[in-house]
Amino acid sequence: MNTAPSVRTQVKRGVQRASYDTALLHAIVDAAYICHIAFDDEHGVHNIPTACWRSGGHLYIHGSNGSRMLKRLAEQECCVTITHVDGLVLARSAFNHSMNYRSAMIYGRFETVTDAGKRAALEALMEHLLPGRQADVRPGNEQEYAATTVMRIALHEAACKVRTGGPKDDEEDLPLAVWAGVLPLTQSRPAPQPDPACSLPAPDYVRAWQD
Amino acid sequence: MNTAPSVRTQVKRGVQRASYDTALLHAIVDAAYICHIAFDDEHGVHNIPTACWRSGGHLYIHGSNGSRMLKRLAEQECCVTITHVDGLVLARSAFNHSMNYRSAMIYGRFETVTDAGKRAALEALMEHLLPGRQADVRPGNEQEYAATTVMRIALHEAACKVRTGGPKDDEEDLPLAVWAGVLPLTQSRPAPQPDPACSLPAPDYVRAWQD
Numbered sequence: 001m002n003t004a005p006s007v008r009t010q011v012k013r014g015v016q017r018a019s020y021d022t023a024l025l026h027a028i029v030d031a032a033y034i035c036h037i038a039f040d041d042e043h044g045v046h047n048i049p050t051a052c053w054r055s056g057g058h059l060y061i062h063g064s065n066g067s068r069m070l071k072r073l074a075e076q077e078c079c080v081t082i083t084h085v086d087g088l089v090l091a092r093s094a095f096n097h098s099m100n101y102r103s104a105m106i107y108g109r110f111e112t113v114t115d116a117g118k119r120a121a122l123e124a125l126m127e128h129l130l131p132g133r134q135a136d137v138r139p140g141n142e143q144e145y146a147a148t149t150v151m152r153i154a155l156h157e158a159a160c161k162v163r164t165g166g167p168k169d170d171e172e173d174l175p176l177a178v179w180a181g182v183l184p185l186t187q188s189r190p191a192p193q194p195d196p197a198c199s200l201p202a203p204d205y206v207r208a209w210q211d
Numbered sequence: 212m213n214t215a216p217s218v219r220t221q222v223k224r225g226v227q228r229a230s231y232d233t234a235l236l237h238a239i240v241d242a243a244y245i246c247h248i249a250f251d252d253e254h255g256v257h258n259i260p261t262a263c264w265r266s267g268g269h270l271y272i273h274g275s276n277g278s279r280m281l282k283r284l285a286e287q288e289c290c291v292t293i294t295h296v297d298g299l300v301l302a303r304s305a306f307n308h309s310m311n312y313r314s315a316m317i318y319g320r321f322e323t324v325t326d327a328g329k330r331a332a333l334e335a336l337m338e339h340l341l342p343g344r345q346a347d348v349r350p351g352n353e354q355e356y357a358a359t360t361v362m363r364i365a366l367h368e369a370a371c372k373v374r375t376g377g378p379k380d381d382e383e384d385l386p387l388a389v390w391a392g393v394l395p396l397t398q399s400r401p402a403p404q405p406d407p408a409c410s411l412p413a414p415d416y417v418r419a420w421q422d
Contacts, residue, residue: 007254008254008255008257012279013274013275013277013278013279033296033299033310033396034294034296034310034312036247036249036258036292036294037258038247038249038250038256038257038258038290039249039256040251040256043218043219044219044288044290044318045249045250045251045256045288045289045290046219046249046290046316047247047248047249047258047290047291047292047316048292048316049292049294049312049314051310063224064224066224067224068223068224077255077256078256079249079255079256079257079258080258081247081258081259081260083245083247083260085244085245087404088244088340088341090341090344090417091348092348092349093348093349093350093351093355094333094337094345094348094349094350094351094355095351095355095359097337097340097348099244099245099262101245101260103260105257105258105259107255122305126305126308129299129308130299130301130394133301134305136389136390137302137303137304137305137308137389138303138304138305138384138387138389139304139305140304140305140306144304144305144306148306166404166406166407167406173349174408176349177411178347178348178349178411179347179405179409179411179412179413179414179417180405180406180408180409181403181404181405181406181409181413181417182403182404182406183341183400183403183404183417183420184400184401184402184403184404185244185398185399185400186398186399186400186401187396187397187398187399188396188397188398188399188422189394189395189396189397190395190397191395192392192393192394192395193298193377193392193393193394193395194390194391194392195377195378195391195392195393196377197385197391198390198391198392200388200389200390201390202390202392203390206301206390206392206394209394211399
């Protein structure tokens, strides 16, 4: 990142929206709960959503040791994509309508995290989901850790695309009497829903959840 | 759909969350502004986000005639995935934490929509984005339609996975003094942002945008 794009990360359409900035890439990954991973096997190409998180210069995923995807990812190159849709862009003409978004595509090969690194990686997942949660829960036991595979991919060969701002109308359409602007979309956090079997007071990080 | 899964759509992990119900598939597609499309070329597997919409039993996409992805999709099988994250599921143990989500995976090959069908397809996109908008805008001209390719893929070979509800704790963890429940996530619609160059009153469908 912050370097010349590779053959795979050279953005070809909408070049003005492309970025190879590491800070932007990290921000897009950190804002995500899931990514979509494209890989292939003898049946063709697959595209599977899975939880993800970042530590340093890597994106992490995890799953059961028996996962077909994790087995394949250890053996081959893949493409990991994260997209956030930020709004609908209403232009004065139909064909200039657009969307605001932030996306990141990461190419490369996952490597399996060693047993020694697994605990720290999964605690980083918990910290990503909900800072403060890890200290409250019953931690994983040996059997749970042993049944789980953690993998990571370097964020080195990656490209971002971002569109922000209002409509880009053709000059001759600007005088038209058509409302133009952006209809924003955001992720919101409604009130927590306690488990019916749980009568404990909500901890601070749960009470802080709601928008 | 509503039929036996294919080799590619037979869900292998988390089978209790799998569904082959057409109404559910349609609902997941209809709730999406974008999908992620996995396909490959001589550089390997790619995974590209793009706007999508549904008409009847097909998912539609569009792009410039010069799009590398659209050219490849006319020639090969692909996998289209849509995922909505609905919440974080907080269990009493670290390893039983989960997410609520709705996802759909569609396998098959895109076909190019003929010139005769292109107009109706793109008007359906506008109707999907914002019902009522099409009648207000400057419609596409011959040149704009000619420069745009619309493609569609049948929703026939597809599988959905859905997780809803609270945490599933191990029986022996239930007495632990750990808050458990769901932290919901939803897509929200903040106030419209008019283009600075637009002083027209917002039409009904814009005023109705905000949550």
